[in-house]
Amino acid sequence: MPPSLDALEASLLNASGNVKLDARFRTLFTLKGLGMAEENRMRVIEIISKGFTDDSALLKHELAYVLGQLQDVRAIPKLESVLSDTEEHAMVRHEAAEALGAISSPTALPVLRKFLEDSDVSVRETCDLAVRKIELDNSDTGRKEAEIKAHQDAHGDARAAAAHAVPPIDPAPAFVQVKAADDAQPEVENVYTLEKVPYFRSILLDEKRSLFDRYRAMFSLRNIVQRGGEAAAVPAIEALAASLKDSSALFRHEICFVFGELCHPACIAAMTKVLDDPSEHEMVRHEAAEALGGVLEESEDGPSAHEQVVATLRRWADDESAPRVVRESCIVALDEIAYNNDPTQFQRIDTVDL
Numbered sequence: 001m002p003p004s005l006d007a008l009e010a011s012l013l014n015a016s017g018n019v020k021l022d023a024r025f026r027t028l029f030t031l032k033g034l035g036m037a038e039e040n041r042m043r044v045i046e047i048i049s050k051g052f053t054d055d056s057a058l059l060k061h062e063l064a065y066v067l068g069q070l071q072d073v074r075a076i077p078k079l080e081s082v083l084s085d086t087e088e089h090a091m092v093r094h095e096a097a098e099a100l101g102a103i104s105s106p107t108a109l110p111v112l113r114k115f116l117e118d119s120d121v122s123v124r125e126t127c128d129l130a131v132r133k134i135e136l137d138n139s140d141t142g143r144k145e146a147e148i149k150a151h152q153d154a155h156g157d158a159r160a161a162a163a164h165a166v167p168p169i170d171p172a173p174a175f176v177q178v179k180a181a182d183d184a185q186p187e188v189e190n191v192y193t194l195e196k197v198p199y200f201r202s203i204l205l206d207e208k209r210s211l212f213d214r215y216r217a218m219f220s221l222r223n224i225v226q227r228g229g230e231a232a233a234v235p236a237i238e239a240l241a242a243s244l245k246d247s248s249a250l251f252r253h254e255i256c257f258v259f260g261e262l263c264h265p266a267c268i269a270a271m272t273k274v275l276d277d278p279s280e281h282e283m284v285r286h287e288a289a290e291a292l293g294g295v296l297e298e299s300e301d302g303p304s305a306h307e308q309v310v311a312t313l314r315r316w317a318d319d320e321s322a323p324r325v326v327r328e329s330c331i332v333a334l335d336e337i338a339y340n341n342d343p344t345q346f347q348r349i350d351t352v353d354l
């Protein structure tokens with residue numbers, strides 16, 4: 001018997017006072033899976049919305065993320081109030097803005113535009129991305145691109161599609177077309193190939209271009225890793241890793257997030273370096289920790305790579321001098337590793353067809 005929504009609420013909100021953070025994260029993923037079904041969604045939105053009184057910024061930013069991924073306009077008022085609360089942790093406000101972008105309703109544009117002038121640079125940049133995404137999604141160009149994307153997805157690698165029963169909503173859509181050299185007809189079919197790595201890489205690394213276009217190049221490279229065949233994966237990962245020197249912490253954190261999605265062993269070295277750097281922004285180190293937690297599922301690098309990653313995560317989980325979001329991310333990542341390596345666990349509900 002799956003747990004009832006009431007039991008999940010008590011777990012997520014830690015009603016007993018004894019539920020550990022990692023267990024609450026697992027509950028949140030379960031709720032996300034259940035919330036994909038229309039009949040549960042409003043109740044799931046209510047439960048998750050109650051969690052914003054917690055004192056863990058890490059948990060709250062994940063609540064905002066899930067609300068966005070549920071893609072339901074009924075979550076907009078809560079997300080707007082989280083973004084508008086200037087006392088709230090910037091990482092949580094950033095995630096609320098991104099979630100509004102994921103839902104993509106023009107009704108959220110006034111609030112997002114208001115915080116284009118926020119004092120926190122990551123919040124400002126996220127609002128800019130969300131505004132551009134909503135404007136694109138709701139334009140003729142955006143609708144045309146969505147059609148092309150649907151076509152490409154239908155003809156894309158079935159394995160990549162199967163990896164995500166419900167693919168995540170990206171903060172900026174991958175490019176679906178590449179301009180041909182002679183500027184004749186843009187290429188429509190499969191642009192996620194090894195040959196296109198230099199093209200997307202040049203956009204990714206060009207700090208003169210808009211953050212939105214550079215995000216689009218980032219997700220195009222992510223698609224190349226997932227769909228471009230074995231030979232394309234490492235060059236695309238190297239292109240992504242090259243931008244970890246970018247001046248925007250938001251941009252760097254998204255690269256780490258993408259590495260978390262990819263779960264590719266070629267990401268381990270770069271992610272370890274980010275987590276081990278105490279001068280790096282806490283939001284970036286948090287995503288690096290989570291990426292390291294995910295990578296072990298698929299790593300075939302043997303026990304030594306596994307041990308090294310676990311040792312790195314343990315070290316930062318226990319380091320009192322590290323920011324709280326970094327320590328907590330390491331705890332959650334270690335739980336993820338333990339959970340995924342436990343043969344007695346059932347398949348996680350967010351990967352099950354409900």
Ligand SMILES: [Fe+2]
Pocket residue numbers: 094095253
């Ligand atoms: Fe984020």
Ligand SMILES: [Fe+2]
Pocket residue numbers: 061286287
């Ligand atoms: Fe995050």
